[in-house]
Amino acid sequence: MSEFLITDDSLKSKINSEKQLTNEDFNKIQTRADLEAIYEQKGHDYSKALFNLEYERQLEELQIQLVKLQRWVSKNRQRVAIIFEGRDAAGKGGSIKRFAEHMNPRSLRVVALNKPTDLEKNQWYFRRYIKELPNAGEIVFFDRSWYNRAVVEPVMGFCTPEQYQQFMRQVPEFENMLFEEGTHVIKLWFSINKDEQHKRFDDRRLNPLKQWKLSPVDEKGQELWEKYTYYKEQMFARTHTTFCPWTIIKTNKKKIARLESIRYVLSKFEYDGKEQANTTVLPDPNVVMRFHRSIYNLL
Numbered sequence: 001m002s003e004f005l006i007t008d009d010s011l012k013s014k015i016n017s018e019k020q021l022t023n024e025d026f027n028k029i030q031t032r033a034d035l036e037a038i039y040e041q042k043g044h045d046y047s048k049a050l051f052n053l054e055y056e057r058q059l060e061e062l063q064i065q066l067v068k069l070q071r072w073v074s075k076n077r078q079r080v081a082i083i084f085e086g087r088d089a090a091g092k093g094g095s096i097k098r099f100a101e102h103m104n105p106r107s108l109r110v111v112a113l114n115k116p117t118d119l120e121k122n123q124w125y126f127r128r129y130i131k132e133l134p135n136a137g138e139i140v141f142f143d144r145s146w147y148n149r150a151v152v153e154p155v156m157g158f159c160t161p162e163q164y165q166q167f168m169r170q171v172p173e174f175e176n177m178l179f180e181e182g183t184h185v186i187k188l189w190f191s192i193n194k195d196e197q198h199k200r201f202d203d204r205r206l207n208p209l210k211q212w213k214l215s216p217v218d219e220k221g222q223e224l225w226e227k228y229t230y231y232k233e234q235m236f237a238r239t240h241t242t243f244c245p246w247t248i249i250k251t252n253k254k255k256i257a258r259l260e261s262i263r264y265v266l267s268k269f270e271y272d273g274k275e276q277a278n279t280t281v282l283p284d285p286n287v288v289m290r291f292h293r294s295i296y297n298l299l
Contacts, residue, residue, distance in 0.1 A: 055255045061279040062262045063102045070103050070139060072271035077136040079183040082265060083145045086190030087228060088218040089200035091251045095190070095258045096141045099265075103139070112143035115158075125149060125167055126174055133183065146171065147187075150235040155227050156217060168238050175244040185244050186268060188261060189236075189291075190251045194225055236291045246291040260287040 021038065029035050032050070039046030073080055082099075084092040096110055111132045120128050126146060134140040144152075149167040153159040159167075178185050192200075201218065204210040221228065240246045247264060251257035263283040266274070274281060 079134040090190035090192040
């Protein structure tokens, strides 16, 4: 049984509030076995506490690997664009936060564009995104991307059928050009089911720190669920390519999705120090899968 000490006061507080452990109990804990024994003695289920501790440990190890990856990207003048797409409340923003938390802000950007201006509406659709693409040695995280026009815009009536069809014809060619000139484009779809989305919307309504995340467009997500599904599947079928594939992340369990999405990105590169990782950098195939593997059970 591997040893660990609980030194984080916030973790202590969280475990204590949930399981009613005393300071005397904490003083006895030196190993995982000690923690399990105390919980069993008190008749509590300790699985959630252990999961949270293990999540924090693995997240830290994976974030160390992300720092190594960023150093390699900078040193080798690589360009990396990571696209986070998915239904509202699927956990895109929370995952991006964990990706970027300890990385050097000088060589990364998080891009979350507002709706197009009147000027942008009359430009080539991709123009507003081209200026946000990564420079040499930079990683860019797109919190939604040009794929707004593949799903959100046609569902909500923000584009014409002609604009939609033109986009769907052009996007594989656009991404092929990015591929050929050396930009690494990683497309992640965060997949959530309808019940979990409804639960997270309720949480946003009740939490004053999260209410800003809830918009009228978000509220329509439940009402227009099947319409979103139709356009999402069209997007996968028409824009999943060998040079720029879609990867599905199951996100009903947010913390697992964060870890596995980081693992997937790490697995795409052979950066310096990767072999020294203290946790696996290979994603769980039950959580992370290519579009063609999940075609019959997409959420």
